Amino acid sequence: MKIPYLRTLVPMLTGLVLLTLFACKKAAAPSAIRPPVPVTLGAVIQKDMPNHKEWIGNLQGTVTAMVKPNIAGNIIQRYYTEGSVVKQGEPLFQIDPAPFQATLDKAKADLATAVATQTKVQQDFVRAQNLLAGKVISIQEFQNQQQNYQATVGQVAAQQAAVQSAQVNLDFTKVVAPIGGLSGLAAYEVGTYVSPQSEQPLTTVVAIDPIKVVFQVGQDDYLSLIAGSLKDPSNAAQQRKENQSAGMQMVLSDGTVYPQKGIFRAANNQISMQTGSITVEGTFPNPGTLLKPGLFARVNATVGVTNGALVVPLAAVITIQNLHQLAVVGPDNMVSIRNVNVGMMTRDEAVILSGVSAGEKIVVQGTQKVVDGCTVMPLPASPAASPAPTGAATGEKGATRALPTASSTPAN
Template sequence: MSTKRGAMNQLTVLGALLIYLSFATGCSRKPAQAPVNAPEVLVTTVTPQDVPRVLERVATLDGFINANINAQVQGYIVSRDYQEGSVVKKGDLLFQIDPRPFEAALAQAKGTLARDKANQAKTDADEKRAMDLFKKKVISDQERDTAVAAAGSSRANVEADEAAVKQAELNLGYTKITAPIDGVAGFANNQVGDLVGPSTGPLTTVSQIDPIKAVVTAGEGPFTDFVSRHPDATERNAYIKSLDFDLILGNGEVYPHKGKFYALDRSLDPKTGSIRCYVTFPNPGNILRPGQFGKVRFVADMKKGAMVVPQEAVNELQGNFQVAVVDQNNKVSIRPVKMGERIGAMWEVTEGLKPGDKVVVQGLQKAREGSTVTAKDWTPPADALVSKADQQKKP
């Protein structure tokens, strides 16, 4: 009996052990793991999201006003009265031309005026006497007309002399060349002793650079699409004035002040097929200077609930588009998709994917239909949603 009881106990223990192992195996079941030698690919998970359509354009900075300083009279420069590259105020003296010839011309004009005024006094008196004598029938019509004509000629001479004096005074004033605006004065193109005049070109340039303007160009296609998006002129103007612009400097830093739209050119350039617009930025301290290059970036609008994938994840073949999708068992399936708008380095998928799908971004050459891969998350670049230059169709 004891032998039978021992055998029964052993069977009971063995059965319990088998039940436990079976239960433990069922509870610890996990999704299939990729084989150790499966190729590695980078994937992104498709998620509906509100995507900002960020556009970026190359820009050249220019003075808000660039005033070329020219000599309006001919003469020799006797002084340069400003520090090159310094800030000047409207009315500050920049150059002085030798005034002596113009002082002499003014004195001569005044002398001529004085002489002709004296002559006018005489002819006026002669005219008055002639009219009195004519009424008394003492002189003839001819003598009266001669006196009237002489008086009129004298008055005309005085008026001409007065105009000559004013012109001489203007010319003398032009010998002092002053700044027409507040701004930064550039290097002088002429030095003391140079003979300058109206035809010798600018002596220097004064630029108003606070605010400073960024000159941006857009192609004909983006411009036409922009107008079609905003056909109403009032709404279009309100829209562009509501935009905030960022300026990316040549060293990659973002300028701390936001810019605002200023003006759109009246026509497209027939040579380049592009249109210019101006964006102005505050420039306290004159940090920015005309001639600098940069990039202007702004958020055009928001794409609501868009499912986007990197453009490099899409394979195009004869007008058809495909992406490689990795399922929960790390199996690859090639799926046809329909594509929408390109947004920077991303591309909107309008049909063929659903939220949660994992799309292969890098390693597409390893992702064959039905193959097993090792999937790792892909990290998008910081400017993935930035549409640069005119690669983005819609402005």
């Protein structure tokens, strides 16, 4: 009874085993090989690299004068035009001089009275000298006359000082520009009572040709500025002269390059403990007073040259937090990810301090697609964009803008 059942079961089990073995052979098929990653390559170049630095600065006047009254009174006239260029000593405001003129007239009258009194007492004193010589009066009477004369001399001197003081106050009623420069808006209108204790100055006058740019230089940048002088103190003067001749370039906040060349003016005498930076000032010619205090700008300067620096395109540097890497391509087009130390960086290039050698190939475009050990397929390098002409910067929509120089002539 059981034999027919077994005859049926055995073929079924055999077919199931064969099917399983066939499926396993298909699953064991070899995996597909990963194709090479298309990338654009560059090379590590060794060259002399100018030490470009860039800082954010704020424009200020070389001198800013707060015009305040030295006496109290009502403003009766404003002489200058707000926002115009004024010369040193040019009248700006007139404060009512009437009370001060009256004070001066009274002081002159008091002086005349004191002089007349002195004249009479002097005559009495001379007479007393003669009487004393003839023994007509006592020594005590002569000394009284002498003291009276000396008192009148003092009174005349006091009245002369009162006249001078009254004249100074009268002169102060005409408020003049303490320096030459660009005048500001008037803080008080005609008819307003002002005094030395007024909260705001009458106006301000700012000397802005040349104009000053103030920026903060970090201590690392500062040390690089003086590195040559530290190595050889005898070259300090020559280093300062070279820095002055190299000059500075200023790029305004909208990307406009200022055509005038600036120079380093001065540095503070200490580095801030709070910020770890030192305040540095530079000056730029400002013909036509186009630039105004308060503008922000980028200050670019070339300070020294790094000889034989290893330079790569900035796009080739892979940055992960504080770690910098380069994708180095070997002769077999296999990628090796290396950690590198990056020095100075510009807008287009980076100086590599260690990690690669001159002439090695690196991935410039496509770094996000490569991993360590992968194979790449070099693509033809795209034509490099033409560099912007000197004294110009690229702004919105690729437009290049530059301020006209003072001697440029408008087109007809």
